Amino acid sequence: MLTIDPKIEKTSTIHKYILGAVAPRPIAFASTIDNDGSLNLSPFSFFNAFSANPPILIFSPARRVRGNTIKHTLENVLENKEVVISIVTAEMAHQVSLSSSDFPKGVNEFEKSGFTAVKSEKVKPFCVKESPVNFECTVNQVISLGEEGGAGNLVICEILKIHINENILDSEKNIDPLKLNALSRLGGNWYGKATKDSLFQLEKPMGIIGMGIDKLPENIKNSEILTGNELAILASSENIPAKKEFPLREEKNITKKHILAKELLSQGKSEDAWQILL
Numbered sequence: 001m002l003t004i005d006p007k008i009e010k011t012s013t014i015h016k017y018i019l020g021a022v023a024p025r026p027i028a029f030a031s032t033i034d035n036d037g038s039l040n041l042s043p044f045s046f047f048n049a050f051s052a053n054p055p056i057l058i059f060s061p062a063r064r065v066r067g068n069t070i071k072h073t074l075e076n077v078l079e080n081k082e083v084v085i086s087i088v089t090a091e092m093a094h095q096v097s098l099s100s101s102d103f104p105k106g107v108n109e110f111e112k113s114g115f116t117a118v119k120s121e122k123v124k125p126f127c128v129k130e131s132p133v134n135f136e137c138t139v140n141q142v143i144s145l146g147e148e149g150g151a152g153n154l155v156i157c158e159i160l161k162i163h164i165n166e167n168i169l170d171s172e173k174n175i176d177p178l179k180l181n182a183l184s185r186l187g188g189n190w191y192g193k194a195t196k197d198s199l200f201q202l203e204k205p206m207g208i209i210g211m212g213i214d215k216l217p218e219n220i221k222n223s224e225i226l227t228g229n230e231l232a233i234l235a236s237s238e239n240i241p242a243k244k245e246f247p248l249r250e251e252k253n254i255t256k257k258h259i260l261a262k263e264l265l266s267q268g269k270s271e272d273a274w275q276i277l278l
């Protein structure tokens with residue numbers, strides 16, 4: 001087991017393990033503007049949504065570890081208290097990476113990275129035409145988490161307007177994750193896409209409260225064949241189901257029963273898996 005004490009370890013090492021472990025992370029493409037009207041556009045993967053009412057997004061431009069300087073995006077939101085956060089798709093990856101270069105202050109980063117600036121309705125910073133979702137935001141607060149290199153600055157953004165390209169919606173006007181194909185960031189140089197083979201659906205446990213793994217019969221709970229995940233599928237039933245006619249129950253060998261149950265669970269047949277285990 002690798003154990004790390006942040007009080008002893010170098011910031012760069014801690015940073016590396018946080019990035020590797022807290023992954024994949026969504027990416028905020030932050031469009032800001034300085035007092036001279038120069039457009040800035042930079043990606044931030046220390047980012048997420050935190051509230052729907054009020055609608056709040058937070059991202060964190062950190063102090064640079066080398067030189068302990070602050071980023072233009074942070075300077076701009078401190079000056080102007082406005083930002084547009086755009087969602088980054090896999091098709092935008094190389095341009096987004098290019099936009100993260102340390103261009104000097106005043107350089108138009110829309111032009112540098114080849115994105116099209118579209119006038120916003122509520123704020124001065126521009127939306128990104130190529131992004132399917134743009135959030136126009138006012139900055140409610142900036143919370144500095146420290147004065148040393150590597151310290152984050154929480155930019156708390158309240159959404160004033162949301163623009164969603166209809167191309168990413170399904171027939172019920174929900175965002176289709178495959179059409180969005182959001183780019184995500186992991187550790188090192190790794191990025192993720194939201195493609196068919198990397199996504200799956202899991203129904204919400206609506207209405208019922210599962211019995212929980214602690215309530216499973218001992219021989220199931222202590223199975224050497226079934227994983228925690230498989231036990232969780234069985235334990236999502238409210239009660240231990242009643243025994244029904246089930247031909248495969250003829251199998252008496254416990255290991256073989258569990259192997260069969262495992263196979264049925266992998267096919268989504270949890271009721272049959274229960275029957276074989278009863």
Ligand SMILES: Cc1cc2nc3c(=O)[nH]c(=O)nc-3n(C[C@H](O)[C@H](O)[C@H](O)COP(=O)(O)O)c2cc1C
Nearest residue numbers: 042043044045046060061062071072073100101102
């Ligand atoms: C995908 C991606 C995610 C990034 N996430 C962050 C982040 O969360 N915080 C941060 O300080 N820098 C992050 N960076 C680096 C900044 O984008 C980079 O320092 C940028 O130059 C800042 O530009 P600015 O000085 O114009 O604000 C990220 C870079 C990339 C490519």
